[in-house]
Amino acid sequence: MKFSASKENHLKAIFHLQLEQGIVTTNALAAALQTRPASVTDMLKKLKDQKLLLYERYKGFRLNNEGKKAAIQVIRKHRLWEYFLVKKLQFGWDEVHEIAEELEHISSKKLVDRLDAFLGFPDTDPHGDPIPDSQGRFLQRRQISLSELPLNKPAQVSAISSQTTEMLELLQHKHIQLGTRLEIRKKFPFDNSLEVKIRNRPPVTLSAQVAKNVLVKDDE
Amino acid sequence: MKFSASKENHLKAIFHLQLEQGIVTTNALAAALQTRPASVTDMLKKLKDQKLLLYERYKGFRLNNEGKKAAIQVIRKHRLWEYFLVKKLQFGWDEVHEIAEELEHISSKKLVDRLDAFLGFPDTDPHGDPIPDSQGRFLQRRQISLSELPLNKPAQVSAISSQTTEMLELLQHKHIQLGTRLEIRKKFPFDNSLEVKIRNRPPVTLSAQVAKNVLVKDDE
DNA sequence: ATTTAAATTTAGACAAATCTAAAATTAAAA
């Protein structure tokens, strides 16, 4: 099976979103892909016709087995290329994403497997995310507390461990929710508070108590 | 400047064709790209609008300086990736063309230059064709077609100009590859076929069509 | 120098992927 770059991008984004919540919504996917909900709907129909997606209109959607397999192959390519760029071509880990976004659409399966071998079958990419093997097997990535996250390492909120109303209210006010991408800009040893940066927003400060209960995983 | 894959393919094909004859025709380009003359005309208009091409309708066309520069960058990428595939990923020289056709459209200039450095700034690709440097400078090799080689003059295969799978398969079967040392034992004027001797092997016969596409240089 | 043939271009269509604006559906609030 060979898919267009756009289809691969949709599959990949759906895969990531449905790790969070089992079901994915049109708006969420549109936001993830920086496109419009109407465009997403158009693509969903095509993916459904190709039997990669379980989808009923107005009711959300998720990948079926075929879709997942396809998505994982794209993710495998992306992460192997990132590894190559950082380890062999001396790129910084923060500048490889865009290039890998292009390279991941090169279709040759043999190329990917040869690249994998050339790199020594690495199992995590430069951001710490697991690289699926040739059969699409995944080592699920671990989530850590925000308080353990290294400085300037992009992460994504994957869970909130203490769900008191007060806590959720505080997080909502600071625009932090499930799936929020963020990184730590500064750590204050005095009280272990953190300054956290969310894309397109001014930095916010979180106490150690809050940070301890926000679980994150490496962003890709 | 960033161009679509299709535009890059057109630029590259025009560049190659205009090395042969100074001016390129619509039909020739359509044949080279396996497309239709009408499609070529459509694209020519766009390339002219982008000032990459000197073109007047019904009168043929050729690249201007901008167009040449763009074409050379694509050729550079193609040949560097081929070199990478053969030297680092252990592909055979006869199976890399198609993959490089995809990789050549990855846009990052930095990637190409890093790849070049990683490979040790090679100056010829696995087929013996020169690789333009970062500024687009070309070491043009004096190589001639096997069909022009004088009788009994030792030579070495330096490039294969038509890289169809069928052609490469035929050459492989006759044990002719890059670097093969050979000489012409007999020329048959009837059909311009050649009898060619390779060291330690019985002579083989090559059609004029094949011989035209095998490029050789003097054996030293 | 006409006529015929080949090459090239135009005209009009189509598929893929996207968009905007409006309509339909579901969810939330009064």
Next chain:
DNA sequence: TTTTAATTTTAGATTTGTCTAAATTTAAAT
């Protein structure tokens, strides 16, 4: 439970790259 708001989908348009069939221009042949 209505009304309002948010979400999602449809309808119709646009862009890029391609095609076929017909028209135009150039080249070749009688």
